[in-house]
Amino acid sequence: GHIRKATHIVSTISDDRGEEPLYLGIPISKVIEEQMGIGDIISLLWFKKKLPRWATKFIEMCLLVAADHGPCVSGAHNTIVTARAGKDLISCLCSGLLTIGPRFGGAIDDAAINFKKALDNGIAPDVFVEDLKRQGRRVEGIGHRIKTAENQDKRVELLCQYAKQHFPSMKYFNYARAVESYTLQKANNLVLNIDGCIGSLLVDLLSSCFHEPQVKEILELGALNGLFVLSRSIGLIGHALDQKRMKQPLYRHPADDVLYATE
Ligand code: ACO
Ligand code: LMR
DSSP states (O other): OOOOOOOSOOOOSEEOSSSSOEETTEEHHHHHHTTOOHHHHHHHHTTSSOOOHHHHHHHHHHHHHTSOOOTTSHHHHHHHHHHHTTOOHHHHHHHHHTTOBTTTBOOHHHHHHHHHHHHHTTOOHHHHHHHHHHTTOOOTTBOOSSOOSSSOOHHHHHHHHHHHHHOSOOHHHHHHHHHHHHHTTTOTTOOBOHHHHHHHHHHHHHHHHSOHHHHHHHHHHTTTHHHHHHHHHHHHHHHHHHHHHTTOOOOOOOGGGSOOOOO
16 A cells, blocks of 8 residues: 655645645635635634634624724834835735734733633622732733723724624623723723724634634634734735825934933
């Protein structure tokens, strides 16, 4: 019989060897024929499962609403400064992407993990918040620079509305909302932010579509921050093109906006 040579790479999500590429065994012609969307492709290539339409539509909504949040946020700012330094599109994009992390756009996985763990262990929202405070940690998924209880985040409202109509359960989101009710008693900008909203609703979504060990695996992989990265890339590319189109000159920060505290 044949002796199989040990391979250097194992891959389980796609295959390009035949007449057409396969996404988790599904030929791209079928993807087109069945009018699958980007949410379906993400579910096949990231989560290795064909998810129901209500779930893939929610993933698509996350991508739509988080695509851009203006020129002032960390990512867009970096991209704009890089574009104005004359760099190429990919450098501009990467420069913006590199700001995504625990404070900006990259709190989705930790918010999801923490809200899930707390609710699964029956920890009351106020105890959850105070425990983190004692450890000197911030509550991931809570807090915003400009959004407040009075100036609510429309994105959070839209995602919540959709989930109310289509999700079999919203227990993790409801827990996150209960945490928000508690943190809002401390300060009015300690709202459930877009990361916390997407994180908690994705735990609800994943818990309806996967068994518990798979949900845990997906969260531990850090897959959910990928949604923000993918979505915000659209806005960052937009900002890079915008600056280049306008032929904006090299950016130099105004010195009168710096406190030179050198002594
Ligand atoms: N948990 C507990 N306390 C908080 C939190 C939080 N999540 N956020 C702010 N605070 C506290 C701060 O400690 C601060 O108190 P201190 O000055 O005594 O330390 C006080 O509230 C005021 O903080 P602000 O200046 O209003 O908030 P800041 O601008 O520093 O932070 C941020 C905004 C970075 C979003 C913050 O709320 C945070 O770290 N949240 C957790 C991470 C997160 O969810 N990031 C995603 C945001 S959404 C997005 O980027 C797309
Ligand atoms: C964003 O989507 O970039 C934000 O919510 C962060 C911000 O400060 O607006």
